[in-house]
Amino acid sequence: MSPGSATMRLPRCLVLLxxxxxxxxxxxxxxxxxxxxASGGSxxxxxxxxxxxxxxxxxxxxxxxxYKDYEGQRTVVFHSTAxxxxxxxxxxxxxxxxxxxxxxxxxxxxxxxPGDSGLYRFRxxxxxxxxxxxxxxxxxSISDDLELPSVTSSKEQxxxxxxxxxxxxPYFCPGGDTALxxxxxxxxxxxVSSHVQLDTSGVSHQxxxxxxxxxxxxxxxxxxxxxxxxxxASTEVVLRVRRTCGGDRGHLCHCHHGHIPLLPPPxxxxxxxxxxxxxxxxxxxxxx
Numbered sequence: 001m002s003p004g005s006a007t008m009r010l011p012r013c014l015v016l017l018x019x020x021x022x023x024x025x026x027x028x029x030x031x032x033x034x035x036x037x038a039s040g041g042s043x044x045x046x047x048x049x050x051x052x053x054x055x056x057x058x059x060x061x062x063x064x065x066x067y068k069d070y071e072g073q074r075t076v077v078f079h080s081t082a083x084x085x086x087x088x089x090x091x092x093x094x095x096x097x098x099x100x101x102x103x104x105x106x107x108x109x110x111x112x113x114p115g116d117s118g119l120y121r122f123r124x125x126x127x128x129x130x131x132x133x134x135x136x137x138x139x140x141s142i143s144d145d146l147e148l149p150s151v152t153s154s155k156e157q158x159x160x161x162x163x164x165x166x167x168x169x170p171y172f173c174p175g176g177d178t179a180l181x182x183x184x185x186x187x188x189x190x191x192v193s194s195h196v197q198l199d200t201s202g203v204s205h206q207x208x209x210x211x212x213x214x215x216x217x218x219x220x221x222x223x224x225x226x227x228x229x230x231x232x233a234s235t236e237v238v239l240r241v242r243r244t245c246g247g248d249r250g251h252l253c254h255c256h257h258g259h260i261p262l263l264p265p266p267x268x269x270x271x272x273x274x275x276x277x278x279x280x281x282x283x284x285x286x287x288x
Contacts, residue, residue: 030132031200032200033047035140036139036140036170038109038173040114041113042176043111045173045174047198048105048106048200049106050103050132056126060127060129062127063080063081065122065124066079066096066105067120068120071119075089077107078095089115094107094108094110095107105124117140119138119139120140121133122134146226149169149180149233149234150167150169150235151235152165153165153166156241157241159214159241162210162212164209165209165210165224168204170205171228172203177227177229181227182207182209184222190209190210192207192208193207213239214241215243219240220238222237223236
């Protein structure tokens, strides 16, 4: 790993799936995100849970079925008991990560292409019992180009104080080549942490950079980079570091957009004129 960059290992998918909570057990229902995105050639996880009344007996087992275009062609993407019914376009690519007996219907779709984009719906059938289809679809969008990662940070950083910058992407592929990282920071004074959201409200991967900066970092560029194999997309952050410094005669200077050497001013000086059009300082002086 090169200095000033970090690629965080993604948490194991099945550990995250264990935290999925099914809807209320007193009703029939299916829950998953409204929409998800993926990069072509990568994989896509659809977090999914379902529920049924507590008095329903499932000792015979539960059949899990995923469809594409349920209201139209009703293409079978995954079938837990009749794999021969799966459309050839999805054969060997669709896998149920969740356990139906634990009311978990999470789907993993590998090797996705733009042709896989569309509406998907889950249906479960209780053997020797009732069956239920989700009331709505989840929209999957797959594109060959990576979407730029989103960055959140303060407009200005104060010298010597800890600053936090967050970067996120909707792409998550367990065990794949998708990676999210920060580049250009000083690892000696920085910490990087990673978090993956994987639940029925959505999927995202976030990397948080916490660091302290000096006036020398002003106008320095940091990059948040998402990559998938040879594909790469980045968002740039230009640091705006506010310098705060005190002199031994009690004067205080706040410099914006640059740096000048500070010398103890004479007591009569009330204002230090700008050294350049892009630099201004205000001085507060006390004579000891």
